[in-house]
Amino acid sequence: MRMLCVFEKSERVRHIGHLDIMRTVGRALRRTGLPLSYSKGFSPHVLLTFASALSVGAVGRRELMDVTLDEDVTPEAFLAALNAALPPEMQASEARPLPEKHPALMAMVQGAEYELRLMDAEAADAFRAALPGFLAQAEIITPRKTKSGVKDCDIRPLIHRLSMEGDALVATLALTERESCKPDMLLTALSAFAGIDVPRALVIRRRLLGLSEDGTLVPLETL
């Protein structure tokens, strides 16, 4: 069976890279004693996939993974076993069985909601003032780092929602295999528009989003 599971990557472990998080979850699963499925082949590994890699330095409140098991397990039993095995900094909050035919989570991700906690109140004020003008632009050309170098791209169509909540910038940004707007690109563009240096911000990915039948973005785990 397949189990969808929501877990947190908290502040303390935010500097851990994606591969290391995967290995840690893999080991935690091995500690649970749950009937895990393994890949075939020379060095078998636990069948485990993540909806989306979270960058080094970012916190993830509701990250998603998909675990394959050889036997059926109740979501409650799964959660209890997994949480006992995960470090306190990476606890799971929900689990739900997935139909076997359910598409890969990775292919369903369309966007993500971020909270960018600004460490500097002046920058927050500058952003607050700049926001309406920033969003009114027809295009927002920003440098994007790619493997082949830095390219300019228009991030305006990739910003679905953007507002301030206290001293935090809250943004819903496109995140697909084809195109996405990373939080640092948004920060760079907005800082340039507001005429300030890029401020320090704690990046928190609040949730991953997918496309519902009526075409709106909804939390991926509800699909």
Add this chain to the structure above:
Amino acid sequence: MDDMNARIERMLEQVQKAPRYTGGEMNAVHKDWDSVRLHYGFCFPDTYEIGMSHLGLKILYGLVNEEADSLCERFFMPWTDMMALMEEEDIPLFSIESRRPMRDFDMIGFTLQYEMSYTNILMMLKLGRVHLLSAERERDEPIVVAGGPCAFNPEPLADFIDAFMIGDGEEVTLEVTRTIADWKASGEPRIECLRHLARIGGVYVPALYDVTYHEDGTVAAVTPNDPAAPERVLRCIVTDLDSAYYPLTMPVPYTEVVFDRIMLEIMRGCTRGCRFCQAGMLYRPVRERSLPRLLEIAQKLEDATGYEEMSLSSLSSGDYSCLPDLIRALLKQFKGRHVSVSLPSLRLDSVLKESLEETQQERKTSLTFAPEAGTQRLRDVINKGVTEGDLMEKVRDAFSGGWSGVKLYFMIGLPTETDADLDGIVDLAQKVSRAYFEVPKGQRAKGLRITVSASSFVPKPVTPFQWEPQDTQEELKRKQRYLRDRLKNVKGVVFNYHTPELSFLEACVSRADRRFGKVLMRAHELGCMLDGWSDIFSFEKWLQAFADCGLDPLWYACRRRGEDEVMPWEHIDSGITRSFLRREYEKSLREETTRDCRKGCNACGLNRLKGVCAIADALRV
């Protein structure tokens, strides 16, 4: 505290490898600070990746944390980028678990695994704002202790360490923590703590001893200056490993560290008596963990860590009395759990073909052999009981069994070595290469790779070669060139060697006396640290430190000690007698071998002590 945390967070955003400092690993222990009376800061004087690969850390971490009234947190040597930020932000060295500064701990313990980590100890103390010199520490500063194999010559660190624990740490550590906790509560001055510690068996408090020297610079005597200090400090020996503490859980790092797996210490000590090997002397006698206890530990650790790999750890795992049974039982126990079992220090004359085949079931690792010397003559000198026939048989088995990678470890600069012995290395590599090509093409694995490593021999204290000079650097470099030029022509060989500068310093430090403390201090002031990292290591600064202190490094590294010369560490009783070491030394010069202890006691000195060595005890009856 909160302000400090905010600054630490800011630093972590800027450093190269933040996970070195952030902790929060699976099985890390976070105890309430105020709930215990003793706070122990365990310091590994190297980076997180190296420290977290070390079994001793995990043993002590578990041991102290399992005590209800104590806690243990970890400290590692920060990398240079972190150090610069700490200075900028005015942050003292803080523990991994609770991010408390070093000064807040009651006790700081360094593990001494290799001499070239000593500058890191000074740096860590400095970053932790603890006075470097034992004599300058105030009452509220932590008591600084150290243990580990290098503690058998504590003298180079005597100025900096308050107390050394000599030998096996499982029992003495708790005696020391209790003593320090009691003293803390007592209100007595610091010197009283040192006196209490000196009364514990196996604890050496250097401040309570005076060293006198002859005119030629050699040590005249090391004598106690306080009634609390014993004449000689006998090392701690845990006689029964089954009842000794072993952790059944251990922190699992997020990032990959050097040895990222379950380590199962199957036995301690080695009966072979290789004459260059310090560990082989210091960890005598051989003590085994029983098979049922090992299976229990292995199961608990697998349950607790989720590791997918396990290695058997000891000086000579092939000598474990029921190794095939152990491997078979482990493979059976973990069948379907996808745990691979690897044998790291494979002794070529004892590993059974059968167990080799069994380990292949899971994963194939490259095979390692350590003939150490190229000719039988020199192997007899160093008492390495391995013959070319043995080696070639194992190599042929490996090649026809599907291996294509073989690592061969040698030392150069061994006592009595000549160019004929170097030719022997080349010859052996050639034979190994030929053995590969003798396996028919379709049957052998592709990509022959023979890694020949030649390290520079360092004479160590408490070994039969403690009297021997090290080869000069020029000579070692010539030998390296000699080998390089000849190994070039052997098919499939990759030759590994390092500049001998680090080995030269290691030779200076390992047999140094107390005066060397000044050199260490000067090297620290000149910026020496992370000496094990070739991109940071500065040989010139070290030479300057020696010069500034008026000491000659050649006198320490490349001088033959006189037969009757008092060694700077001889007030530490390792259990091994000087007369045994001398006897072994003289035999080596006659190219005579000494039998493996299991074939009969060789009277190393432990036979004087009842109930320590089972082999010697059996003879006594």
